[in-house]
Amino acid sequence: MGVQSAMGRALVLLLGLALIGVWAQQSGPRPPFTIGVSNGFIGSEWRVQMLDDMRVVNEAYKQQGLTRDLVIQSANVDVAGQINQIRNLVLRRVNGIIINPNSQSGLNAAIRDAVRAGVRVVSVDQEVSAPEAINVTIDQKEWAKISMRWLAETLGGKGNIVIINGIAGHPANEARYEGVKEVLAQYPGIQVLNVSNADWDQAKGQEVMSRLIASYPNIDGVWSQDGMAEGALRALLAANLPRLPVMAGEARAGYLRLWAEAKRRYPDFKSFGVCNPPGVGASGLKVMVRLLQGKTLKAGVLQGPFKNTIYVPIPCQVSDATLGEALRQIQGKPDTYVLDGIITDEQADAYFR
Known part of the structure; x- marks a missing residue:
């Protein structure tokens, strides 16, 4: 009787473990997955291209039976609006x-609540500090350092520059x-005359x-973020200056075409642009699908100040030497x-075990 009872208890235990295993397999979501998008800023054509890239990649996933239509919430909102x-x-x-976040830390509570509700969260384009989220972005600091180093070296380490930034904060x-x-800390011979914000808007730029x-007649160099450089260059050309300052601009079609026009008028004009890919949203989508499939990131993949970031490659740089090739790439494309x-499937797979 004791042996039978022991065997019975063992059988019940085995059945229980088997049920737990089945539950564990079924507890995660199964495809097709429903993925939402929170975009809190629509004042930039860059964001439009980002969402278009995401739709294209998602369409391929839909055909594979992995996802449904994206549920997109996109509007100009403050942090409270993006929490909503x-x-x-x-x-x-x-x-x-x-999420393309409006704040580095202001969304953390909402992100935590979403994850507690069983929702995976990926932040794209910019890093959030929430430990529950995974960031998929280029290294924004390095993006800026590439063009600033170029500007400083092109100026020979000395001169007067102005800086046009995006949205403060x-x-x-x-x-x-x-x-x-x-x-700039490495180039004491460069004096910053002014730092202004133009909110990633060409007209404001x-x-x-x-x-x-009008305020500074002795500008030797301009460093501008993307989304504003074309506007800044238009202002320089409209001023009919005897010479143009050296300019760190952008890898946007409108700017590239204006750059070529500026060189026809000012053959000595020098410029440079670093690609800031809107496809980072689609890269984040590729990472999200793999996370929802239950795949685990490799050790050491997550980097950055919060140790929760996958840095995807900065895909290109445009110089005076490569401007002609860049102009060929944008043939038939709008100025925006x-x-x-976008990372390849092989690149996305390489982040995971």
């Missing part, structure tokens, strides 16, 4: 949320400006640059098009 976007997506019972803007300041030209890059 995230909460709304959780209520829509999405399996994952991809925005995570990407702050990371970029930190990179700029780190480079032109307005700010016009004001700077940005030279782009």
Whole structure:
């Protein structure tokens, strides 16, 4: 009787373990996955291209039976508004949320609540400090350092420059400006005459640059973030200056075409652009799908100040030497098009075990 009881208890235990194993396999979401997108800023064509890239990649996943239509919440909102976007997506019972964040830390509580509700969260384009989230972005600080180093070296380490930043307080803007300041610390011969914000808006970039030209007649160099450099260059050309300052610009079609025009008028004009790929949103989508499939990131993949970031490659740089090739790449594209890059499936797989 004792032996039978022991065997019975063992059988019950084995059955229980088997049920636990089945439950563990079934506890995660199963495809097709529903993925939400929270985009809190629509004042930039870059964001439009980002969302378009995400839709294209998601369409391929839909054909494989891996995802449904993206649930996109996109509007100009403050941090509180983006928190509401995230909460709304959780209520829509999405399996994952991809966020382009308006704040580095202001969304942390909403991200934590989403993850506790069983929703995976990936932040793209900019890093958030929430430990529950995984960031998928280029290294924004390094992005800025590349062009600032070029500007400093092209000026021979000395001269007067102006800086046109994006939205003050925005995570990407702050990371970029930190990179700029780190480079400038190595070049004491460069004097910064003025630092202004033009909110990643071409019209504001032109307005700010016009004001700077009027205030500072001795500008040797301009460092501008993307989304504003075309406006700044238009202001410089409209001023009919005897010479143009050296300019760190952008890898956007409109700027590249204006760069070529500027060189026809000013053959000695020098410029440079670093690609900031809108495809980072689609790269984040590729990472999200693999996370929802239950795949685990390799040790050492997560980097950055918060140790929760996958840095995807900066896909290209444009110099005077490569401007012709860049112009060929943008043939037939609108001026708002940005030279782009999305990680391949092989690159995405390489982040995981």
